[in-house]
Amino acid sequence: MTASCPIREGAFRSPDAEALTFAGRSWTYRELDAEIGRWVAALEARGVGAGDRVALLSTSHPGCVFLFFALGRLGALLAPLNARLTSAELAPLVEDVSPRLRLALSSWVDRLPGAEPLETWADAVTSPSPTCEPLAESTPRVVLFTSGTTGRPKGAVITEGNFRASARCSEANLGKHPAPRWLGTLPLFHVGGLAMLTRCAYDGGCLLLHDRFDADAVNQAIDAEGATHASFVATTLERVLDARADRPMPESFHLALIGGGPVPTPLLARARAARLLALQTYGLTEACSQVTTERPLEADGRTAGPPLPGLDVRIVGPEGEVLGPGREGDIEVRGPTVMAGYLNRPEATREALRDGWLRTKDMGMLDERGRLTVLSRRTDLIVRGGENLYPVEIETVIASHPAVQEVAVVGVTEARWGEVPVAFVVPRAGQPLPGDLDAWCRRSLAGFKVPARFLSIEALPRNAMGKVERTVLRQRALAS
Template sequence: MQWTCPIRTGAQTRPEALALTFANRRWTYRELDAEVGRWVAALQSRGVRPGDRVALLATNHAAVAQLFFALGRVGAVLAPLNARLTRAELQPLSDDVTPRLTLALTGLVERLPGAEPLETFTDTVNTSVPDCAPLEAHSPRVILFTSGTTGRPKGAVLTEGNFRASARASEANLGSHPAPHWLGTLPLFHVGGLGMLTRTAYDGGCLVLRERFEAEDTNRAIDEEGVTHASFVATTLERVLEARKDRPVPSAFRCALIGGGPVPAPLLARARAAGILALQTYGLTEACAQVTTESPDEADGRTAGRPLPGLRVRIVGPGGEPLEPGREGDIEVHGPTVMAGYLNRPEATSEAFRDGWLRTKDVGMLDERGRLTVLSRRTDLIVRGGENIYPAELEAVLVAHPAVQEAAVVGVPDERWGEVPVAFVATRDGAPLPEELGAWCRESLAGFKVPARFLGIEALPRNAMGKIERTVLRERARGA
């Protein structure tokens, strides 16, 4: 199956409809189509051809959206890198991508060697190229880096077909809307942000893009800019409610998708009282974001909902045998939103699939109605405000400190962030815990990964197989 760029389609069918807003600027589909054409001209002038990759380091910006659609027309692939990572963390990701071109927002250029400023990339282009190559279902569109429990980044390759299927499935679950306005506060270097970008374009809607989440600004957008849909995590939803003092939202606001883990029942009730239909979800990068989502007509906040239309979810035991409802096991996913594979990682790709089913390594169970309850987001994964933190990565940084003998990081509940990392550190020769461990970590890790606390320990508890007993450490961290 082939498709035309959705911005070109919108320019032909609803040219004056609003397509994108950012920083007090507005683009209709006709205007955005022309702007994307300028990006196509700029990319072609730099030798970007079908199959090439473009690495990008940026927070949310209108230029990111324009670049994304231009690359689709050229047949090239976007590799957006997490703008919160350090130079040391970014370099191996860029090396994996082997980009034809590297772009970054001006304030981030120094973090990515060889990067050119994103904002001025098209300044010398005066023409808009009408070229618009057809998009195939199997056409790679983005490479998004994610990690397993080992913490080693893997680039998940998502296709045009993945994004199209995800958009169709979400619309089928939420109900159609003549012109949805999605509030874009999720970063465009995450699958959730890209999902909103593509979903609005396919549905003929508008992305109300913001550089970052701010509670007061979010409420202004909801109240004054006709926002119909939004995506939050529990902590941002709570901050929105606090900022608006639980004042009801306009009737045009349809619903909010909630990711990043379960939402406390009192918070869901509080959102409902303000007119926010908060729907819990479960998803992952390798499945193009949403896998299951509560449906508006049966949402009760008790589960992450049913699989989206067109997707299948099963729970399997240790040997891969399907389990009946009510049994706990590994979550596996099948359907058209599942990634093509991992970039340059055939062994990891093979390991990720079982008979065509994506092995998420998350733990959960299905009820009799087919609704999913997620029990564990991978074995040791820590989810802090919607951001994944992998203990192995933090531990590698800690043990590199000359005074540290061994270290283990676990997640503990936190009212604001959902979870925060806590590090247990055994020093060499029983020396006092170094006071500069926080600063040491910040040299190599993004701020959200730095442990909230450092606790000294004589030796890490291990089982008979020599593996660290993280359950013991979690209990000790809670007690501390």
């Protein structure tokens, strides 16, 4: 099965509909189609064709959008690199990609040797190319590198079919919208950002692209620019509510998807009071963003929801046996959103993809209604005296304390129990580390789950993808 460029289709169907906005500028589908055509011409002039790869180092910028769809019309791949990485961290990724061309924001070209400035790269081309090759669903579209928390990052190859299926499955869960306007604050080097971009294109919607997260700009987009959907994590959701002083959302704003882990109950209550429907999700790069999401009419904030329509999730035990509701084990995913594999890593691909199932290396359980609770990554599991402790369970309780901004729990080696949990707590601004955290935890947790220590920290250390660096915290806990 093949499909043509969704922007070209939009230009025929609704040429004057808004497709993209950025920093006060706007492009209709007709204008965006023409701009992408110019970039196709520029790529053809440089000999870029089917199967070639282009490395990109940039924050979210219109040039990223033009490049992504232009490469699609040629059957070439985009390799967006994490803009937070250093030159030393980028070097092995570029080596894996072996790009035909390298582009970067002009201020960052020195970090990507051989790169040309993105902003002006296609300026010399005045006439758009008509080339718009149909793409098979199996055609690779991007290479997205994982965060590398357990070794050298791996490049997940995401196909045209993966993106289309992700949009289709999400729409089946959320409901079709006649003209969605997604707020694009997630970076376009992240699967979540690309999922919003492609979802807008396939649905005939508009991406309100921001180069970074800014709570005031988000609220401006919601209140004055007609944003209908957004994606947040708990901390950015809280910042949005703080910035608007909990003013109710306008009726034009439909919902927000929440990733990155469970949301504290008090924060969900704040969102509901502000007429903000916040749906918890679970996803990963290798499954093209969302895997499970709460259903709009059934959301209660207790789980990450059931699998999206068209996807399957199961929990398996140590020997690969499928476990029933309420049993804890490894999360596996099957469906049309699952990646083609890892670039140049056949052994890693075989390890991750078995009999059609993606082995996520995350742990969780399903309830009787098929809703997923994510417990931890296998590498984050804490084993205290033979009992399994899941950091997310402990973190959820601590994060609900009114004086706590953020928290991360790690396991630290201990002679008697093997491991004990230690909590690193970021207090809210102007407040000290709460002295009642032990008692607070014991109201909701069994005694063996209560952290052995609570350590105050100004900010949680995070890697380039924004994930908490638990290894750094373990070292700090041992040193203290």
